[in-house]
Amino acid sequence: MQHLFKVWGEVASRLKSAKHILLICDYDGTLTPIVDRPELAILSEKTRRSLHTLARDRRYTVGVVSGRALPDLKSKVKVKGIFYAGNHGLEIEGISSSFLSPVAEELRPLVQVLGQVLSIALGGIKGVFVEDKGLTLSVHYRQVVDELEESKAKRAFDGVVAPLHNLGKVQVTRGKKVYEIRPPTDWNKGKAITWLLARCRGAGKKGGALPVFLGDDLTDEDGFKVVKEMGGISIFVGEEYPRSMAYYFLDSPRQVNEFLEKLIRLK
Numbered sequence: 001m002q003h004l005f006k007v008w009g010e011v012a013s014r015l016k017s018a019k020h021i022l023l024i025c026d027y028d029g030t031l032t033p034i035v036d037r038p039e040l041a042i043l044s045e046k047t048r049r050s051l052h053t054l055a056r057d058r059r060y061t062v063g064v065v066s067g068r069a070l071p072d073l074k075s076k077v078k079v080k081g082i083f084y085a086g087n088h089g090l091e092i093e094g095i096s097s098s099f100l101s102p103v104a105e106e107l108r109p110l111v112q113v114l115g116q117v118l119s120i121a122l123g124g125i126k127g128v129f130v131e132d133k134g135l136t137l138s139v140h141y142r143q144v145v146d147e148l149e150e151s152k153a154k155r156a157f158d159g160v161v162a163p164l165h166n167l168g169k170v171q172v173t174r175g176k177k178v179y180e181i182r183p184p185t186d187w188n189k190g191k192a193i194t195w196l197l198a199r200c201r202g203a204g205k206k207g208g209a210l211p212v213f214l215g216d217d218l219t220d221e222d223g224f225k226v227v228k229e230m231g232g233i234s235i236f237v238g239e240e241y242p243r244s245m246a247y248y249f250l251d252s253p254r255q256v257n258e259f260l261e262k263l264i265r266l267k
């Protein structure tokens with residue numbers, strides 16, 4: 001893995017020679033720093049302006065892909081003329097087209113009930129909270145202080161979710177101090193990026209859009225994999241993580257903003 005700024009010259013020339021660029025960013029931990037509660041992850045005005053400027057550049061198609069629910073993501077980012085992919089891409093709303101996973105839509109009622117059951121089952125454990133994201137659920141445990149409570153939470157979680165998981169009704173993924181309950185579909189951030197790429201100018205043609213994807217967490221690895229296969233630029237955000245599929249890394253969301261500003265200056 002290489003620090004992106006150390007090899008900026010070569011990356012810049014690839015970006016300059018691309019006819020069109022699909023720029024996709026994850027939200028939490030990529031555009032904003034990781035915080036204790038998801039509602040506190042606020043996009044800086046600087047980063048918003050950068051995204052806005054790039055979105056208005058005809059050479060760019062811009063998108064934000066997140067595990068957050070679509071309405072939540074949109075209300076946090078608030079930039080017009082970009083793609084929003086919520087729930088890891090299960091729901092996408094864009095410039096002229098949108099997508100909703102049929103499997104996820106079908107299981108929405110089950111997920112609702114499961115969210116209520118989990119809230120009750122985990123209710124007695126301090127620092128755990130269940131976030132209902134419509135098509136998926138997130139169980140956050142960042143604020144659980146001791147390990148005993150954490151394993152109590154894990155047991156209660158498994159008690160509720162394991163039977164459904166065993167029946168193939170849901171799948172469970174892990175992120176940074178969060179469990180995600182998702183419908184049983186192989187649709188992920190990688191598939192969402194492929195879907196977005198097909199909607200960019202020059203799609204399918206030789207020398208079509210160059211995908212650039214930035215992410216910081218395990219669910220972003222699906223995106224890195226796809227971008228790598230398509231010869232794009234994959235950027236992990238955080239301390240260098242050799243197991244990541246990403247080719248480059250940046251230290252922090254702050255450096256991500258620096259990167260966006262570099263893109264704007266690149267002519």
Ligand SMILES: [Mg+2]
Pocket residue numbers: 026027028029030215216217
């Ligand atoms: Mg993230």
